[in-house]
Amino acid sequence: MANKKKTKKDFFKRALDKVEIVGNKLPQPVTLFAILMMVTLLLSWVFGGVAVEHPGKAAGLTGPDGQPVDTIEVINLLSREGVQMIFTRMVSTFAMFPPLGLVLVVMLGIGVAEYTGMISVGLRLFVSKVPDSIITFSIVVAGMASSVAADAGYVVLIPLGGAIFMGMGRHPLAGIGAAFAGVSGGFGANFLPTGLDPMIAAFTEPAAQIIDPNYTVNPLSNYYLMAASVPFIGLVGTWVTEKILVPRLGPYKPASDIQIEEQSPITPREVKALKWSLAATFVVLALFMMTIIPENGLLRGDIDPNTGSRSLRPFYDSLVPIMFITFFVAGLVFGIVAKTIKSDKDVTTMTAKSMSTMGMYIVIAFVAAQFVAYFNWSNLGSVLAVKGSDGLNAIGFTGGPLLVAFIIVASMVNLVMGSASAKWALLAPIFVPMLMLMGYSPETTQAAYRIGDSYSNILTPLLPYFPLVIVFAQKYVKEVGIGTLISMMLPFSIAFALVRIPMLLLWIWAGIPLGIEGPIYYEP
DSSP states (O other), X not given: OHHHHHHHHHHHHHHHHHHHHHHXXXXXXXXXXXXXXXXXXXXXXXXXXOEXXXXXXXXXXXXXXXXXXXXXXXXXXXXXXXXXXXXXXXXXXXXXXXXXXXXXXXXXXXXXXXXXXXHXXXXXXXXXXXXXXXXXXXXXXXXXXXXXXTTHHHHHHHHHHHHHHHHTTSOHHHHHHXXXXXXXXXXXXXXXXOTHHHHHXXXXXXXXXXXXXXXXXXXXXXXXXXXXXXXXXXXXXXXXXXXXXXXXXXSOOOOTTOOOOOOOOOOHHHHHHHHHHHHHHHXXXXXXXXXXXXXXXXXXXXXXXXXXXXXXXXXXXXXXXXXXXXXXXXXXXXXXXXXXXXXXXXXXXXXXXHHHTTHHHHHHHHHHHHHHHHHHHHTHHHHHHHHHHXXXXXXXXXXXXXXXXXXXXXXXXXXXXXXXXXXXXHHHHHHHHHHHHTTXXXXXXXXXXXXXXXXXXXXXXXXXXXXXXXXXXXXXXXXXXXXXXXXXXXXXXXXXXXXXXXXXXXXXXXXXXXXXXXXXBOOO
């Protein structure tokens, strides 16, 4: 029996090693995205004019021009209009690339917190008090919780995971992998409602109204299932980290060109500075709370007709600036008390130093932004999504097998379309009505989509933040490439799928509501 287990472990390890080798033979991210740009242009020329019926046609949906949608057609980007669009929008495409501004703004605040020594001191005190296994679990769960702050978890928590493991004397890539698994692989699972809930429901409701014009979908209709998933994903993510990733990575031996700071003892002055920093953080957070707790707070929006109270949308949209200010103030106070900041010049130097480390990411972001734009403009991803969905519909699956097949299709589409809302805008009008006619509620189909949209996030290089994770990892291991990261994350992806899909089926079998006003079955 022991030999069989050892053989299975050796086989799995060899398989992951082969994935890493093959993946690392791919070009560097900048070159890869440049090649994909060229391939997209070529495919748009070859398939230009190919059209499929728009899934929202039957629902009477309208496009941006206000006209009823009819078909989705592949646009030839090598035509006169396409070439003009590429050149006239090149600068704005880069400047408006969502991850770019988010990353740079947050890193300004983190730079001050890092170079004053606040983060290092705080982490060292933290790891000295908490058992290793709880830290890993905490990182994975914190990753899921970070979706409240939109995509800020990618920027803050993933490098933090590496730093925590480094401070514990463990391989920092294991910490990065655990954080990435929580932030991206556990996407959608959360104890708290997020901006994704109303966004997804906004596409589910009109799709349901194709069958039932009076049907409404509560934004929290999947809340119970998503909240209950958190501890299971946390435990599975911890197990994969400790039992697969850590043993595979082995002990960390930094190369000669990797500069790792020597861990000196924490001084009483640093402890005092950290206390003042925490106090300043609480003051800043209290001030921000005063902008959302009162009904007429500065970061409250218009009155929501569904709840009768003012929306928190402005607050959600302000989370990145809030994080920047919080980190900046905390780092500033720590630096002043700890004497690592002696003048305003020191602060400027720290923020500039933080930006200098992002040079490679800015280059990657430029080519990634162009590729994502080309792919969206060409409609290649949309046509692929509709064709794949039509094929699944033609197979004739029913019941549980159809839900599982739909989850797999959603995860496959996720490899070519990054936006959760864009994918659902295409898939909802097809699958929501189809499953309603088979007796499943729109809320059930929506839950199945959210599961399929999550566990494959950590495998696709087309995820906008995938190159950023590679940059974070290369801080510790220069040779990290696409294959290294995929081989690290593949066990997480498989494990999350093996937990979340059966959990959905068992939830349906038990007849537990999916969330607030979240029925499982639909009765016409």
